[in-house]
Amino acid sequence: xxxxxxxxxxxxxxHEFDSTDQKALGLAEERFRQLTGKGFRAVALGRDGGSGRLxxxxxxxxxxxxxxxxxxxx
Amino acid sequence: MERxxxxxxxxxxxALSEHGPQAPALADVLIERAQSxxxxxxxxxxxxxxxxxxxxxxxxxxxxxESHGTWDLASLRAALLCEGQHMxxxxxxxxxxxxxxxxxxxxDSIAPGGVDTSLLERLRRQTDGFDEDLIxxxxxGEFPFGAARAVEPRAEGGSETRSETGxxxxxxxxQRREQLVGSFSFLRVAGDVGSKRAQERGLKLLRENLTPLQxxxxxxxxxxxxxxxxxxxxxxxxxxxxxxxxxxxxxxxxVCGWCFFPQGSLVAGDIMLAQKLxxxxxxxxxxxxxNRY
Numbered sequence: 001x002x003x004x005x006x007x008x009x010x011x012x013x014x015h016e017f018d019s020t021d022q023k024a025l026g027l028a029e030e031r032f033r034q035l036t037g038k039g040f041r042a043v044a045l046g047r048d049g050g051s052g053r054l055x056x057x058x059x060x061x062x063x064x065x066x067x068x069x070x071x072x073x074x
Numbered sequence: 075m076e077r078x079x080x081x082x083x084x085x086x087x088x089a090l091s092e093h094g095p096q097a098p099a100l101a102d103v104l105i106e107r108a109q110s111x112x113x114x115x116x117x118x119x120x121x122x123x124x125x126x127x128x129x130x131x132x133x134x135x136x137x138x139x140e141s142h143g144t145w146d147l148a149s150l151r152a153a154l155l156c157e158g159q160h161m162x163x164x165x166x167x168x169x170x171x172x173x174x175x176x177x178x179x180x181x182d183s184i185a186p187g188g189v190d191t192s193l194l195e196r197l198r199r200q201t202d203g204f205d206e207d208l209i210x211x212x213x214x215g216e217f218p219f220g221a222a223r224a225v226e227p228r229a230e231g232g233s234e235t236r237s238e239t240g241x242x243x244x245x246x247x248x249q250r251r252e253q254l255v256g257s258f259s260f261l262r263v264a265g266d267v268g269s270k271r272a273q274e275r276g277l278k279l280l281r282e283n284l285t286p287l288q289x290x291x292x293x294x295x296x297x298x299x300x301x302x303x304x305x306x307x308x309x310x311x312x313x314x315x316x317x318x319x320x321x322x323x324x325x326x327x328x329v330c331g332w333c334f335f336p337q338g339s340l341v342a343g344d345i346m347l348a349q350k351l352x353x354x355x356x357x358x359x360x361x362x363x364x365n366r367y
Binding site: 005007008009010011012039041043045046048049050051052053054066068069070071072073074 | 336
């Protein structure tokens with residue numbers, strides 16, 4: 001199972017999906033587009049705390065995608 | 075005051091502010107030697123096991139060592155513990171006095187006839203006034219339990235205008251009440267931000283995505299170091315939600331601070347993870363947004 005993790009005020013919200021299921025993949029891709037369209041950054045999480053990589057487009061091979069809201073200066 | 079004593083005072087102040095009036099006793103003062111790229115640390119430990127740490131350089135200790143004649147770690151630690159216990163006692167007393175005065179001020183402000191009458195109290199008085207004005211148009215024995223139950227205007231001659239005014243007033247009061255209820259539900263939702271459960275989830279996600287070294291650093295000192303993905307510069311992310319990032323030089327000294335965080339009311343764990351990943355993955359873009367201080 002792959003998972004998309006969206007940071008929010010409850011800590012995070014997780015959307016799990018089966019990456020072999022075309023319908024679920026379509027929904028996950030749509031979610032990816034919507035969130036990145038809103039300014040979220042998508043990061044493919046690395047193993048054991050590795051920095052992972054920034055995703056510019058949906059990648060069906062990624063197991064864990066973290067969505068980080070847009071940054072602002074304090 | 076010697077620099078090391080100032081650091082000790084700051085650590086004790088932090089411990090006090092985190093524990094409030096029931097702050098446990100100071101149990102020990104700790105000194106950690108430098109490890110690879112980590113500078114030496116001064117720490118305080120309370121009797122409940124709580125620890126707080128701050129970086130310490132040999133230069134910070136020199137004046138203290140000279141005035142106390144302590145030239146080895148064990149005697150320095152003993153002298154600092156003795157100094158810290160006096161300091162901590164004074165600070166606890168000051169803290170208790172400060173809390174008492176704050177409580178007294180708060181009680182004065184909400185006391186009947188106090189100077190600072192709350193908005194709610196004023197609203198209640200205004201609306202009570204309206205209710206009294208409207209009593210004349212209620213049927214005997216009828217008391218409106220909800221503002222939505224607007225009183226029907228009586229059809230008797232000259233009282234129609236007054237009934238109409240009363241109906242409008244009741245409608246206004248119903249609207250105000252809904253607004254107030256809305257404000258309180260907003261406050262309740264806002265209170266969920268940073269709820270204990272959310273904070274735990276945030277910290278769990280953070281820990282899962284730290285390297286073993288970063289995790290060890292964070293557990294021990296409450297911060298972890300990150301290397302910038304583009305420049306290779308070292309940043310230290312301290313536990314916190316903002317103004318918690320220091321840029322360090324190759325000797326581990328602070329160069330400047332950076333302040334940035336993700337939008338939305340996120341919990342500390344999420345914010346620190348977002349800061350780590352953004353510095354590692356898109357450092358240049360991040361620093362363009364961040365404020366340097």
